[in-house]
Amino acid sequence: MGDLVERLREGLPDTAVLTDPDVTAAYRNDMASFCPSGRPAAVVLPRTVEQVQHVMRTATDLRVPVVPQGARTGLSGAANASDGCIALSLVKMDRILEIDPVDRIAVVEPGVVNADLSRAAGEHGLTYPPDPSSWESCTIGGNIGTGSGGLCCVKYGVTAEYVLGLDVVLADGRLLRTGRRTAKGVAGYDLTRLFVGSEGSLGVVVRAVLALRPAPPPQLVLAARFPGAAAAGEAVRRIMAGGHTPSLLELMDRTTVTAVNAVTGGILPEDTGALLLCAFDTPDPAADLAAVGALCEAAGASAVVPAEDRAESEMLLRARRLALPALERLGATMIDDVAVPRSRLAQMLEGVEGIAREQDLTIGVCAHAGDGNTHPVVCFDPADADQARRARASFDAIMELGLRLGGTITGEHGVGVLKKEWLARELGPVGVEVQRGIKQVFDPLGLLNPGKLF
Incomplete structure (x- = not known):
């Protein structure tokens, strides 16, 4: 421990190396439940690429594991510390280095907050579309690490589609540059995409070149009330089959609507089995909403109410x-992240309702319905051992249901610690073998984020 801290401080300011156990305890875990975490030997907060390289060289020399961290808003335990590790927090590397309105790119450090980038791009008439629900606090580095999505994915896509190039510090301290800053480019293997979603297990992202888009017109939202989730799922099927491209298509079930009303004083209609929100940012959003409203009514909506203004x-x-914050008020939560084909969304929602009945637990579902990404949230009392057992059983049953419907165990939250047992089931033995081989190439000593993914 003493040798590690001394070596770290040789290339870092004293204030960038934290060892007080009361302080380092705050860096043990992200926001996921049921994920073990350890005590870091030190927390390091670098401000430069060279300082990150020094950390990785020191870790390699001393064979100390390193856990890269952003704002720790993740929901899979991917940022959880392991005993004796260096918790490498990148939140101090928070500069927007460049915004180019001609090339429509932003060059940023990993600690830049998602919403801050969006606001900065807006000053140039541009936007950075990926917008996770935690966008006011989550960082670009964390978004890249987990391959984050957001509410606008149905039209604008996910983080991976906006990362053009990366600077990555490898496990041995070397600096690797991947990708490009041009609109097109296919030189060599696509290493940039390989790092997106790798959860800090292959290298430490220290700079990113991101694609920007012209800022869209303000969107208008329609709210459609349904007697149940199955009818709402049918509406989603009809909207997508009809060739519509909403900027947002989100669903909340009855449990979620009730929870949101409890914290807002009742801004949503209580007599709702499921609420579908559909938005358009087209030149004539009112016409698009009218067309979608008719499809919702045909699918069984009891009421369709377009917003009158922004x-x-x-x-x-x-x-x-x-x-999510509203459901968290009902108790501890296990947040699932299963994505299924849009055509099977209704089956997924009905299946979750059945699991909730079988386990006698409250499970609220909100979903990025336009791309089939569901977020069942299992609510329980962790002090009740039987409830905790049933919560874990519910969580696993939901993932099994998603795979059975042709889906995936995670659409945007990542694998981390929470789902690594299920990753092997989804990938199969050959897939796991290949991915472990890739990990061995980039991190032969297994120092980067050990215990995650596999």
Whole structure:
């Protein structure tokens, strides 16, 4: 421990190396439940690429594991510390280095907060579309590490589609540059995509070149009430089959609507089995909403209410972003992240309702319905051993259901610690063998984020 701290401080300011156990305890874990974490030997907060390289060289020399961290808003335990590790927090590397409105790119450090980048791009008439629900606090480095999505994915896509190039410090301290800053480029293997979603297990991202898009017009939102989740799923099927491209298509079930109303004073209709929010940012959003409203009615909507203006639209979107915090007020939560083909969304929702009945637990579901990414949230009392057991059983049953429907165990939250047993089931033995081989190439000593993914 003494040798490690001394070596770290040789290339870092004293204030960048934290060892007080009361302070380092705050860096033990992210926001996921049921994920073990250890005590870091030290927390390091570098501000430069050279300082990150020094950390990795020191870790390699001393054979000390390193856990890269961002804002720790993740939901899979991917940022959880292991005993004796260096917790490498990148939140101090928070500069927006460049915004180029001609090439439509941003060059940023990993600690830049997602919303801050969006606001900075907006000053140039541009936007950075990926917008996770935690966008006011999550960092770009964390978004890249987990391959984050967001509410607008149905039209604008996920983080991987916006990462053009990366600077990555490898396990031995070497600096690798991947990708490009041009609109096109296919030289060599696509290493950039390989790092997106790798959860800090292959290298430490220290700089990113991100694609920007022209800022869209303000969107208008429609709220459609359904007697149940299955009818809402049918509406989603009809909307997508009809060739519509909404900027947002989100779903909340009855449990989630009730929870959101409890924290907002009742901004959503209580007599709702499921609420579907659909938005358009097209030149004539009212016409698009009218067409989608008709499809919702045909699918069994009991009411279809288009927002009259931007303020009303923002109120509905705020309600959707409050879904997780509202459900957390019902107790501890296990948050699933299963994505299924859109055509099977209704089956997924009905299956989760059945699991909730079988396990006698409250499970609220919110979903990025437009791309089939569901977030069942299992609520329980962790002090009740039987409830905790049933919560874990519910979580696993939901993942099994998703795979059975042709889906995936994670659409945007990542694997981390929480789902690594299930990753092997989804990938199969050959897939796991290949991915472990890739890990061996980049991190032969196994020092980067050990115990995650596999």
